[in-house]
Amino acid sequence: MGLVEVRRVSQGLFSPCLADYYTPAMLGLKTDQEVLGELVRAKLPAVGALMEQLGVLWTLVVSRWFICLYVDVLPVEVSALLGARGGQASRQGVTRASVSLQTVLRIWDCLFNEGSKIIFRVALTLIKQHQEFILEATSIPDICDKFKQITKGSFVMECHTFMQRHPVLVSEGWCATVYITLRSWVKAGVRQCSVTLCSWVKAGVRQCSVTLCSWVKADVRQCSVTLCSWVKAGVRQCSVTLCSWVKAGVRQCSVTLCSWVKAGV
Amino acid sequence: MLSPYLSTPSVVLIGESGVGKTNLLSRFTRNEFSHDSRTTIGVEFSTRTVMLGTAAVKAQIWDTAGLERYRAITSAYYRGAVGALLVFDLTKHQTYAVVERWLKELYDHAEATIVVMLVGNKSDLSQAREVPTEEARMFAENNGLLFLETSALDSTNVELAFETVLKEIFEKVSKQRQNSTRTNAITLGSAQGGQEPGSGEKRACCISL
Numbered sequence: 001m002g003l004v005e006v007r008r009v010s011q012g013l014f015s016p017c018l019a020d021y022y023t024p025a026m027l028g029l030k031t032d033q034e035v036l037g038e039l040v041r042a043k044l045p046a047v048g049a050l051m052e053q054l055g056v057l058w059t060l061v062v063s064r065w066f067i068c069l070y071v072d073v074l075p076v077e078v079s080a081l082l083g084a085r086g087g088q089a090s091r092q093g094v095t096r097a098s099v100s101l102q103t104v105l106r107i108w109d110c111l112f113n114e115g116s117k118i119i120f121r122v123a124l125t126l127i128k129q130h131q132e133f134i135l136e137a138t139s140i141p142d143i144c145d146k147f148k149q150i151t152k153g154s155f156v157m158e159c160h161t162f163m164q165r166h167p168v169l170v171s172e173g174w175c176a177t178v179y180i181t182l183r184s185w186v187k188a189g190v191r192q193c194s195v196t197l198c199s200w201v202k203a204g205v206r207q208c209s210v211t212l213c214s215w216v217k218a219d220v221r222q223c224s225v226t227l228c229s230w231v232k233a234g235v236r237q238c239s240v241t242l243c244s245w246v247k248a249g250v251r252q253c254s255v256t257l258c259s260w261v262k263a264g265v
Numbered sequence: 266m267l268s269p270y271l272s273t274p275s276v277v278l279i280g281e282s283g284v285g286k287t288n289l290l291s292r293f294t295r296n297e298f299s300h301d302s303r304t305t306i307g308v309e310f311s312t313r314t315v316m317l318g319t320a321a322v323k324a325q326i327w328d329t330a331g332l333e334r335y336r337a338i339t340s341a342y343y344r345g346a347v348g349a350l351l352v353f354d355l356t357k358h359q360t361y362a363v364v365e366r367w368l369k370e371l372y373d374h375a376e377a378t379i380v381v382m383l384v385g386n387k388s389d390l391s392q393a394r395e396v397p398t399e400e401a402r403m404f405a406e407n408n409g410l411l412f413l414e415t416s417a418l419d420s421t422n423v424e425l426a427f428e429t430v431l432k433e434i435f436e437k438v439s440k441q442r443q444n445s446t447r448t449n450a451i452t453l454g455s456a457q458g459g460q461e462p463g464s465g466e467k468r469a470c471c472i473s474l
Contacts, residue, residue, distance in 0.1 A: 026337040059338055063307030072303075140325070141312045 021067060029066055032116075033058040036123055047127055047134055056140055061147040065123060069104075069111065073151050074122075075159075076104040103159035110163060125162065126150050274434050275325040275345055276427070277375075279367055280352035281360040282331030285386040288417035289352065290328045293427050298418055305330040307338045315428055317435050324431055336370075343374035347438075348381070348430045355385040355414065358395040368408065380433045382411035384426055389416040 020028025037058045041048035051058070065073050111118045127134065130150040137143045156162060278286040287305050291297045294311040309328040314321050327346065329339035343349070351367055353360040364383065371381065383405040385396060398414060405412035411429060415422040 022334070024334070024337060026335075030337070057341075059341070060308060060310060063338060067306055141310065144310050 029063070030059070032066060032119065033062055036062060036120055039120060039124060040127060043124060044128055044131060047131055050135060050137065051143070054137070054140055054143060056143050060140075061144060062123060065151075066119060069119065070107050070122060071104055074103045074107070074156050076102065103156050103162055106159040106163050126156070129155055273323050273325055274347045274431060275327060276348040276350065276430060276434075277327045277329060277342055277346040277371075278350050278352060279329055279339075279343075279371060280331055280350075280384075281354070281357075281363060281367075284331065284352045284354040284357075284360050285417050286331065286350075286352050287328050289350070289384070289386060289415065289423060289426075290326055292417045292420060292423045294326065296420075304332060307335055308342055313427075315431060317428075317432055320435075322431060322435065324427065326427075340370065340374050343371055344376075346375055346379060348434050349375065349379055350382050350384050350426060350430060351410070352384045352386050353396070353401075354387050355396045355401070356387050356390045356393040361385075361396045361401065364404070368410075378437065380411070380430055380437060381409075382413060382426060382430050383408075384412075385414040387416060387418070388414040388421055389418045 020026070021032075037048070037051070040051070107118060107122055110121075127150070130146070133150065134143070134146050137146050278290060280286055282304060287302050287309065288298055290309070290311055291299065291302075294313045305328060307330055310325065311328065312323055312325050314323045316322075327342045329335075329342060349371055351364060351371070353364055355361070368381070371379070383401060385398070385401050401414075402412050404410075411433065413422050413426045413429065415426050417423060
């Protein structure tokens with residue numbers, strides 16, 4: 001393996017975000033799960049809406065996918081079939097059955113080559129391909145079950161087709177912004193209020209995240225109480241006003257805000 | 266008539282890795298046992314409907330990974346829980362020795378009103394026992410926990426353990442409801458069936474404002 005390849009592989013595997021998967025706080029993992037949530041919301045809105053409606057945390061369904069990088073999730077081994085090594089077999093044009101079962105290895109090839117975005121692509125592909133099936137779910141257990149089932153079957157066996165059918169990702173710039181914002185939120189533990197935050201993000205209040213984070217660090221509970229009551233009162237529409245308040249540092253006034261909200265101001 | 270909060274109580278299974286949490290759950294929800302089950306990654310989830318008196322209660326059970334490295338993910342699920350089974354392996358004293366730490370971790374994240382049962386699992390391996398029943402029972406009593414010894418392998422007490430915890434939750438909530446004019450489901454339950462950890466807590470705070 002040449003130096004260039006080595007560098008590429010190590011960049012793919014040990015890029016900062018992936019490395020953060022396995023630290024005590026698992027910040028990278030939590031963030032990536034939220035990023036996936038945003039991606040699904042953008043690319044597959046029906047699934048995103050269902051997940052929100054049922055209140056399923058992405059951690060619940062994709063932790064294993066992300067932590068294990070799809071090992072033990074998607075098919076790994078081919079040798080049992082024909083005793084031929086997949087890569088060679090494909091090059092020599094041996095029967096298709098012999099090369100079709102090594103989806104994980106194929107994913108890892110792409111992961112080494114292109115970096116951690118592959119993790120999202122695979123997840124999105126799985127979800128997109130089985131969108132109708134997932135949308136049949138009516139409860140949390142249903143969802144858990146569906147997400148387990150979509151990693152099985154003929155679709156994931158055909159690794160080449162599988163890897164080529166990934167949906168086009170939204171712009172890298174968007175991803176980067178969302179990633180940074182979500183990461184700071186996750187770090188500060190603000191994600192409990194995800195409903196509010198999501199609507200704020202949609203309304204373009206993203207630039208407030210720094211302020212929010214400092215609020216939350218100062219007093220998580222108080223902040224979430226406020227946010228909660230805002231959400232309940234449907235203050236979403238006022239998010240522009242809120243934004244300017246937030247910018248002005250209205251933290252001390254949050255109790256007042258709360259009572260205003262309650263009073264319907 | 267049960268409120269929606271009460272009818273889907275969520276219970277967490279916690280304890281060291283390898284004590285048999287996943288098998289306890291699979292025995293309870295599917296009547297299955299696996300000899301070579303793998304370590305749980307993150308959190309798994311299962312439900313089962315049980316009858317408490319005349320009421321059907323659909324319990325949501327969260328099976329958490331015992332490994333320290335997943336603590337960042339698993340602790341999020343303590344928050345919405347109204348009940349917990351703190352499991353140790355009665356053939357491995359080390360898993361019992363750290364029970365106190367688990368308890369602290371649970372109370373750090375969960376409601377103070379959470380119903381906790383200490384469960385000594387693998388009671389079928391009586392010849393290899395390292396934790397005397399009385400010692401564990403005393404610990405449970407001193408800390409206000411329920412206590413049972415179970416075997417996921419031969420099904421001993423598995424049903425009883427879950428049902429006792431659910432019954433206790435049920436009674437606790439009913440009692441609180443009688444004592445207060447406010448809807449107590451707010452403090453004990455979780456609106457989205459435990460999916461939004463902390464929602465119960467936040468609501469309670471909202472009200473006290």
